[in-house]
Amino acid sequence: MQTIQVKVKRQNGPQEKPFWEEFKIPYKSNLNVISLLMYIAKNPVNSKGEKTTPVVYESNCLEEVCGACSMVINGKARQACTALVDSLAQPITLEPLDKFPLVRDLFVDRTALFDALRKVKAWVDIDGTFNLGPGPKTTPKVQEKRYDLSRCMTCGVCSQVCPNYNTKTSFIGPHAVAQADLFNLHPVGGNIKEERFKALMDKGGIMECGNSQNCVRACPKEIPLTQSLAELKRQATWHSIKSLFTK
């Protein structure tokens, strides 16, 4: 019987020691990595025939829009749902993202990504007590630009591959910069532009990007992250110079 070989880097808890476990899974065509993990969950027996615990992992949408199933597959950070077994070299190695606190096995705590979005106020500020009516119109050009940026699913792949996103730094990550750009470009969201610039100039801000440009290569949604990074570096600079002379 043809089998698929899978090697999983497992860890029972944040303080436990990591170890590798191998699995052999009966071959079927058109499987993705999530289906392998589902098979292991159903039949938790490793390649030595020993009974083991199911591998813990996160997933939701299975169509690369939720960002939950990010993991390191054959050495590259990506989504498990769109990692097709037929196009992967075997043994397929699965590791958790190592830039985020580990919960168990392939399950990591991505809270830092959402904290970064909160820091740059990645939202349109419209909360009020009465109806504000329709907002200003956007040009198709801006809409197109915003659409590219709006595809972000906070999966964490950009931060995982970024050399400057690690425990020694406090960099907020490329995704947060692109989201600040997205909401600055919104005609109403742009009202709090200055607050976003401030957040981007704070500790862990935009200048802690070192231009390795891994983010834009690894982003599964092909978001022009490096363009946002360069443009906000310019905007933040002009904003700070301007406020030196006008405040």
Add this chain to the structure above:
Amino acid sequence: MNQTVNYNQFILRKIHSLLGIIPLGMFLAVHFIANSRVIYGEGAFDQAVHFLELLPGVRLMEIFVIAIPLLFHGLMGLYIAYEARNNPKSYSYFRNWMFYLQRISGIILFAFILYHVWTVKYGDPNLSFYQILQAQMSNPFILVFYILSVTAAAFHLCNGLWGFAINWGIISGARAQAVFSKITIVLFVIFNIFWFRITFAFI
């Protein structure tokens, strides 16, 4: 949420990026242009050294245009290099290698510049710069160190020019960045050929 903003990192890194070009990149270009006189021999080189030594305010320039910016750029650069968790093996993209090499070349240059200034500028006062350099480069190990460092300097400057253009938001589009990346590679090759020619003139 905490409202106070800590601008230190932002300002320090902006200054670090700026100093790499103005004045340090400019100084490096002038340094090699002046030293290119060595191609015409020892006498011509000594004349060039003499000319620079007699510029008004040369000591002040040495301190404020060279020493202080160099020290700031070097120390801040070492800190930036220390912070990165390099991964060019896992993600072997061209720009990721450039990112890694920028840090490696920076560390080489930090060591080299300390050695170079210490042994040439503050070396034996009875010998001319030409004599010191010629003596150094007659040692094959030091010669290799010079060749490596000259290459590192050309690379660090050209790749740094690319980083500067992005850090100051001068070039932001993907196409523009790719084109400018190619231009800086051409610049690196030209600088390297010219600077090698000057280095070998001491042998």
